[in-house]
Amino acid sequence: MSNSTPRIGICGMSIEASTYSPHRSGAESFTVRRGDDLVAYYPFLAPGQPLREAAEWVPLVHARSLPGGAVEPAFYDAIKEEIIARLRAVMADPATALDGLFFDIHGAMNVIGRLDAEGDLATAVRAAVGPDVLISTSMDLHGNVSRPLASAMDLLTCYRMAPHEDAMLTKQRGVYKLLSRLGTPAHPGPGRVHKAWLPVPVLLPGEKTSTRIEPAKSLYGELYWVEAQPGVLDASIWVGYAWGDEPRNMAVIEVEGDDAEACRRYAEMLGRRLWDVRHEFVFVAPTGSLAECVDAALAGGAKRPFFISDSGDNPTAGGTGDVTWSLTRLVADPRLAGAGAPTTLVASIFDAEAVAACQAAGVGAAVDLEAGARIDHVHAGPVRLRGEVARLTEGDETSGPVAVVRVGAAGETGGVYAIITTRRKPYHTLSDFAAAGLDPRRADIVVVKIGYLEPELFDMAADWLLGLTPGGVDQDLVNLSAVAITRPMFPWDDDFAPGLGAEVL
Numbered sequence: 073m074s075n076s077t078p079r080i081g082i083c084g085m086s087i088e089a090s091t092y093s094p095h096r097s098g099a100e101s102f103t104v105r106r107g108d109d110l111v112a113y114y115p116f117l118a119p120g121q122p123l124r125e126a127a128e129w130v131p132l133v134h135a136r137s138l139p140g141g142a143v144e145p146a147f148y149d150a151i152k153e154e155i156i157a158r159l160r161a162v163m164a165d166p167a168t169a170l171d172g173l174f175f176d177i178h179g180a181m182n183v184i185g186r187l188d189a190e191g192d193l194a195t196a197v198r199a200a201v202g203p204d205v206l207i208s209t210s211m212d213l214h215g216n217v218s219r220p221l222a223s224a225m226d227l228l229t230c231y232r233m234a235p236h237e238d239a240m241l242t243k244q245r246g247v248y249k250l251l252s253r254l255g256t257p258a259h260p261g262p263g264r265v266h267k268a269w270l271p272v273p274v275l276l277p278g279e280k281t282s283t284r285i286e287p288a289k290s291l292y293g294e295l296y297w298v299e300a301q302p303g304v305l306d307a308s309i310w311v312g313y314a315w316g317d318e319p320r321n322m323a324v325i326e327v328e329g330d331d332a333e334a335c336r337r338y339a340e341m342l343g344r345r346l347w348d349v350r351h352e353f354v355f356v357a358p359t360g361s362l363a364e365c366v367d368a369a370l371a372g373g374a375k376r377p378f379f380i381s382d383s384g385d386n387p388t389a390g391g392t393g394d395v396t397w398s399l400t401r402l403v404a405d406p407r408l409a410g411a412g413a414p415t416t417l418v419a420s421i422f423d424a425e426a427v428a429a430c431q432a433a434g435v436g437a438a439v440d441l442e443a444g445a446r447i448d449h450v451h452a453g454p455v456r457l458r459g460e461v462a463r464l465t466e467g468d469e470t471s472g473p474v475a476v477v478r479v480g481a482a483g484e485t486g487g488v489y490a491i492i493t494t495r496r497k498p499y500h501t502l503s504d505f506a507a508a509g510l511d512p513r514r515a516d517i518v519v520v521k522i523g524y525l526e527p528e529l530f531d532m533a534a535d536w537l538l539g540l541t542p543g544g545v546d547q548d549l550v551n552l553s554a555v556a557i558t559r560p561m562f563p564w565d566d567d568f569a570p571g572l573g574a575e576v577l
């Protein structure tokens with residue numbers, strides 16, 4: 073590269089896609105950013121920020137979606153073709169050629185009928201830019217790092233926190249590493265970083281690997297020490313994506329730096345530690361069946377608001393978000409209905425027709441309708457909601473218009489408030505509920521399709537149980553019909569001794 077300001081491209085495709093969910097992610101699921109819109113996505117590249125000034129940024133194209141079901145091949149191909157075409161175009165002219173590329177991916181994208189989508193995309197990206205462009209990728213720790221993906225990239229990193237409070241910080245680290253390695257005197261060319269890559273045959277749900285509790289807390293804590301060792305640049309642990317049925321779905325350790333032997337040694341140390349503590353991963357909260365959770369929430373002295381995670385259909389893990397299994401049981405529970413019943417918010421299902429029916433009826437009107445299970449009717453059919461329209465709002469960008477049906481007789485208070493959105497919508501924050509006209513802090517019981525509680529809900533919850541409910545992201549992995557994952561694999565298998573030797577790429 074020249075001594076002038078380096079030119080850094082930005083591209084990628086991010087989704088966490090469950091192969092066990094009947095939902096399909098197509099063009100309507102993705103937000104596609106190009107040009108200034110793409111640069112503006114990264115706060116650390118805002119005008120005036122040091123990283124903004126350190127390079128000339130070349131936004132190509134990036135597609136990002138909420139977690140969901142597997143991606144439609146035609147949409148994947150279209151984004152891939154656009155990325156490659158734009159890369160070829162800038163590389164064709166020496167005046168616009170890139171010095172580096174920031175490749176922003178999640179790592180758990182499953183595409184219908186394909187394997188290792190990110191490995192495929194990364195390999196094509198490398199072919200388009202050639203061997204001399206330094207590529208740095210930032211990922212979710214629930215992503216998967218296949219050998220083709222690791223081989224095609226020069227630098228890799230992932231979140232160190234679950235919940236992902238360090239998401240933007242991690243992307244920033246990926247960019248910072250990229251800039252720090254470009255054309256410095258000690259490292260005159262790209263591709264000089266050694267990567268010790270170590271797959272560990274362990275596959276665990278995110279709800280057992282929160283970094284707020286042990287053993288993940290200490291395991292991830294080691295990374296700060298490892299990355300500070302001489303000859304080491306960065307160290308990462310990918311938990312992997314539990315709800316993808318492909319050979320690459322497993323934990324991976326990668327330690328990168330200038331000292332290949334040091335990287336190998338630390339990768340193997342981390343891999344051994346992860347393997348040794350595999351039995352110690354437990355759910356981040358006390359768990360129970362839905363019935364056990366409701367019993368606990370209704371017990372004398374139960375704290376308010378009492379949160380219950382409806383974890384099997386968590387849309388932010390890839391669940392469809394319209395599984396009615398839990399709501400059907402909640403509205404049938406006589407303890408949750410009638411005068412004096414506790415106020416129970418249930419977030420949420422999506423059903424555009426049901427929302428329209430509530431809008432036609434109007435606030436306060438009696439309704440008797442069926443809702444949900446339009447996409448995922450494997451686990452339960454539509455739920456019958458008899459009650460009154462308690463709220464009608466415009467919702468937010470994600471949800472579209474929202475209707476809340478309070479189940480029960482007219483004029484009562486309390487009971488089950490079923491939130492129905494127009495589109496798939498996760499409920500993670502106070503503002504999500506506010507957009508539905510509800511305040512979870514004033515409810516008695518809050519049932520939400522989520523795994524571990526995101527920080528705002530966690531702080532708000534006076535008590536919390538993780539409900540082990542059915543859906544596309546069932547927490548009981550061994551019950552999933554996995555056929556393509558690598559075996560042996562913990563927890564499916566346990567009577568084996570993996571080699572745990574890192575490969576330096």
Ligand SMILES: [Zn+2]
Nearest residue numbers: 212213214236
């Ligand atoms: Zn994640």
